[in-house]
Amino acid sequence: MNNDKIFEITMHGRGGQGAITAALLLCEIAYADGYTDVLSIPKIGAERRGAPIKAFTKLSRNREIKNYAAVEDADITIIFDASLIPLPGVADAVKHGTVLVNTNQTIDVSKFPKECKIYTVPVTDIALKLNLTTAGYPIINVPLLGALTQIKYKDETGEMDLGLHLKTIEKIALKKFGSRGHLNYEAAVKASEQVKEIQ
Amino acid sequence: MxxxxxxxxxxxxxxxxxxxxxxxxxxxxxxxxxxxxxxxxxxxxxxxxxxxxxxxxxxxxxxxxxxxxxxxxxxxxxxxxxxxxxxxxxxxxxxxxxxxxxxxxxxxxxxxxxxxxxxxxxxxxxxxxxxxxxxxxxxxxxxxxxxxxxxxxxxxxxxxxxxxxxxxxxxxxxxxxxxxxxxxxxxxxxxxxxxxxxxxxxxxxxxxxxxxxxxxxxxxxxxxxxxxxxxxxxxxxxxxxxxxxxxxxxxxxxxxxxxxGRSYGNGLVEPYKADDADVLMIGYGTIAKQAEDAVDVLREQGYKAGALRVRTYRPFPTEDILKYIKKTQIVGVMDRAIAFGNPTAGPLSTDIMAACQRYDSTRNAKILPFIGGLGGRDVTYDDQIEQFKILFDLKEKGEAPKKPYKMWGTYWTGLITGSDKVPQGEEEYFGDI
Amino acid sequence: MVEEAKKWEIIRKSREERPKIQSWTSYWDLPPASLSFPIKGCAGHTGDWRTFKPVINQDECIKCYHCYMYCPEGTVLIDDESGIVSFDYDYCKGCGICAEMCPKKCIEMQREV
Missing domain, CATH: 3.40.50.970 (Thiamin diphosphate (ThDP)-binding fold, Pyr/PP domains)
Structure with a gap:
């Protein structure tokens, strides 16, 4: 594994789905799992529920992250909702790396480059089944991070995972969400079991 | 406790x-x-x-x-x-x-x-x-x-x-x-x-x-x-x-x-590989921090670039800045603010130009003002490497290169000129105003 | 400079120990910001600015103390026991506000010179 690599992760969500919180949580989880420098960048301004939202996370093991600009060519793209894929700046912005999509159906992989690894995970189903909702909305950000622990990233130096652990997710979820942390963790475990590689 | x-x-x-x-x-x-x-x-x-x-x-x-x-x-x-x-x-x-x-x-x-x-x-x-x-x-x-x-x-x-x-x-x-x-x-x-x-x-x-x-x-x-x-x-x-x-x-x-055990230069300025640099980029805030990465990339390519981050702007650290300008003589100044009607349109670049008059050894330094990142627009690596390239051009050819985004003596980094670059085409979906 | 610091110490201490007239002479003596230390009579005996002086008719005075409230210089004196109003002619500059404000019109401005 290339230790000097700075992982750049883009999250595409809709306002209210928790993409920005997910970027922040991913930072905390990665920091607890041994990354020395992490950065989460919410691309926000006028917040509106349902509007397409981007959030970025950069993870580094050795180097200091000095670039505060938005991620343009993400190593890992997380799509919170399959309905986002056709929007400009989502699927067509993926140039390499790994894609993780929340869906319980099959998706059209032709939208993504051929060399990409693509995973799907039905986290909305999981959240609804576990009754993990807030104001009627299923909480899918922590389960998606659970799925993230299982996926692989491939580049010219070889295949690797991010080195994140479910145990850390449990720890952070309990710290952040108190008693609801358990349910979040349970959903994350379920998601990590149901993640499917489709390309 | x-x-x-x-x-x-x-x-x-x-x-x-x-x-x-x-x-x-x-x-x-x-x-x-x-x-x-x-x-x-x-x-x-x-x-x-x-x-x-x-x-x-x-x-x-x-x-x-x-x-x-x-x-x-x-x-x-x-x-x-x-x-x-x-x-x-x-x-x-x-x-x-x-x-x-x-x-x-x-x-x-x-x-x-x-x-x-x-x-x-x-x-x-x-x-x-x-x-x-x-x-x-x-x-x-x-x-x-x-x-x-x-x-x-x-x-x-x-x-x-x-x-x-x-x-x-x-x-x-x-x-x-x-x-x-x-x-x-x-x-x-x-x-x-x-x-x-x-x-x-x-x-x-x-x-x-x-x-x-x-x-x-x-x-x-x-x-x-x-x-x-x-x-x-x-x-x-x-x-x-x-x-x-x-x-x-x-x-x-x-x-x-x-x-x-933590420090930020001497509290006034934070130099990064500035001591032996051929050209120097002076800036402030996160953009100047980011310029350090651009310096690393350029050094790998064999260009001796350096960066200086002005950490304390008032009081103005005249001596600490001139110390580095004395050595390099070719200096870019990056502002993320606009001072309307100012000689260089950038507050920091005007200050530095004025300060350079203090000594004979800095009076003839070539100072190029850059302005970019206004209103939160990202200044990317590519932008910053281009800024350094302009400085190296000036060093090698003795003349600041012409660019479509150079107006009134100032380089407006990231300016939408319509020719080569539209920063973010999907901006309307962001929820920005 | 040392003496200046000493003076500074005295000023900081108490109203009584303050020098009667505080003056700084140059840039190098000055405190960091503009200050003044009010003491009685620091601008001299302002009583000699007066051309008309207030005189009160004690028979008509109802001790409403409007004159006391409105005097800009604090020269209306009230006796602690009897409550009778009088004037401090050392500092009264004869502006006539007390006479104007008196509801009984029992303060008269008498010509002095």
Missing amino acids: VEPKFFEGPQKGNLAAAYAAMDANVDVITAYPITPQTTVVEELSSLVGEEEFIARNQKTQFMRMESEHSVAAGLVGASYAGARVYSATAGQGLLYMTEMIHWMVGARLPVVLSIATRGLTGGGWNIWADYGDIMGLRDSGIMIQLLGTHQEIYDSILMGFNISEHPDVMLPLFPAYGGFVLSHTSKPVKRVPWEEAQKFVIPKRDEWEHVWIDSERPMMTGALIMPQSFYAEFRIKAHEAQLKAISVIKDTMAEFEKRF
Whole structure:
């Protein structure tokens, strides 16, 4: 594994789905799992529920992250909702790396480059089944991070995972969400079991 | 002792600022929210009731005000009484405070007020990073520090009280950091243990040397001064204090480094591979921090580039900047603010050009002004590498290259020229205004 | 400079120990900001500014103390025990506000010179 690599992760969500919180949580989880420098960048301004939202996370093991600009060519793209894929700046912005999509159906992989690894995970189903909702909305950000622990990233130096652990997710979820942390963790475990590689 | 809720880990810049104020044991916080500063005062309002601080018997008064003008007036009032005061604001809020900020300077009150800088409203509403707001006050007598990382926000506010309340200085200090780019992003921040922070921060005094509130010893300040009286002298005194602050800032930085092992240059400027550089890029804030990465990339390609981050903008670190200009002679200055009608359109580049007149050895240095990142637009690696390439062009050919985005002698980095670059085509889907 | 610091110490201490006239002579003596330390008569005996002086008719006075409230110089004196109003002619500059404000019109401005 290339230790000097700075992982750049883009999250595409809709306002209210928790993409920005997910970027922040991913930072905390990665920091607890041994990354020395992490950065989460919410691309926000006028917040509106349902509007397409981007959030970025950069993870580094050795180097200091000095670039505060938005991620343009993400190593890992997380799509919170399959309905986002056709929007400009989502699927067509993926140039390499790994894609993780929340869906319980099959998706059209032709939208993504051929060399990409693509995973799907039905986290909305999981959240609804576990009754993990807030104001009627299923909480899918922590389960998606659970799925993230299982996926692989491939580049010219070889295949690797991010080195994140479910145990850390449990720890952070309990710290952040108190008693609801358990349910979040349970959903994350379920998601990590149901993640499917489709390309 | 109660376990602190947060001690180390990824933290938002605004929250780092709030923790720094609490760790400096401030007496009075006056608050009014404005994007992107809001979470500073939001967090402070809950921190004053946090068990950690209650257990230490820290008595911090948190006061909600009805406007930014009142926030600043509250700071002035509390500071007259000798209290250690802190608040935060941004953009239009800072403009609204302006009257009382001049009062702080004139009355020589040591206020620390952090700014999450943002674009100003007028030709469109903008809340993203742009130093136009704080630059508008650059000549008001306040000390200005322009910060580049999350950890630096915490450290600078902690150090700020030592500088501001130093008997030789007694001027307000404004640590400023880019709105959203630092305020809302998260990066690892480490707090100083509370007890050690108390040992580091300058001891509180019952009253300032020159002003107090005590009915047994009545005094009057801020009265009418006739032209033939000492008004001019008091103004010059404030300038003298600014110049004295230069060594105080250096000493504070050295002391901080000795105790906690972190440093930001000498407190005034932070050089990066600047000693043997052929060309030098001077800037401030996160963009200057990012330029360090561009320097690394260029050095790998065999170009000897260097970067210099101006950390303290007022007092202006003339000698520290000229030291590096003397060596390189080819200098780019990157501003993330616009000074309308200014000779170079950039506040920092104009200052540096003026400062270069001081010595024969710097008088002929070639200084190219760049302006970019206004209103929170990202300045990317590619942009910065192009800036360095322009400087190397100037070095090799002796002439600054023509670019479509060069107008009136200034390079407007990232300007949408319609030919090669549209920054973000999908912008309309972002939810930006 | 040392003497200046000493003076500074005295000023900080108490109203009584303050020098009667505080004056700074140059840039190098000045405190950081403009200050003044009010003591009685620091602008001299302002009583000699007066051309008309207030005289009160004690028979008509109802002790409403409007004159006391409105005097800009604090020269209306009230006896602690009897409550009778009188004037401090050392500092009264004869502005006539007391006479104007008196609801009984029992303060008369008498010509002095």
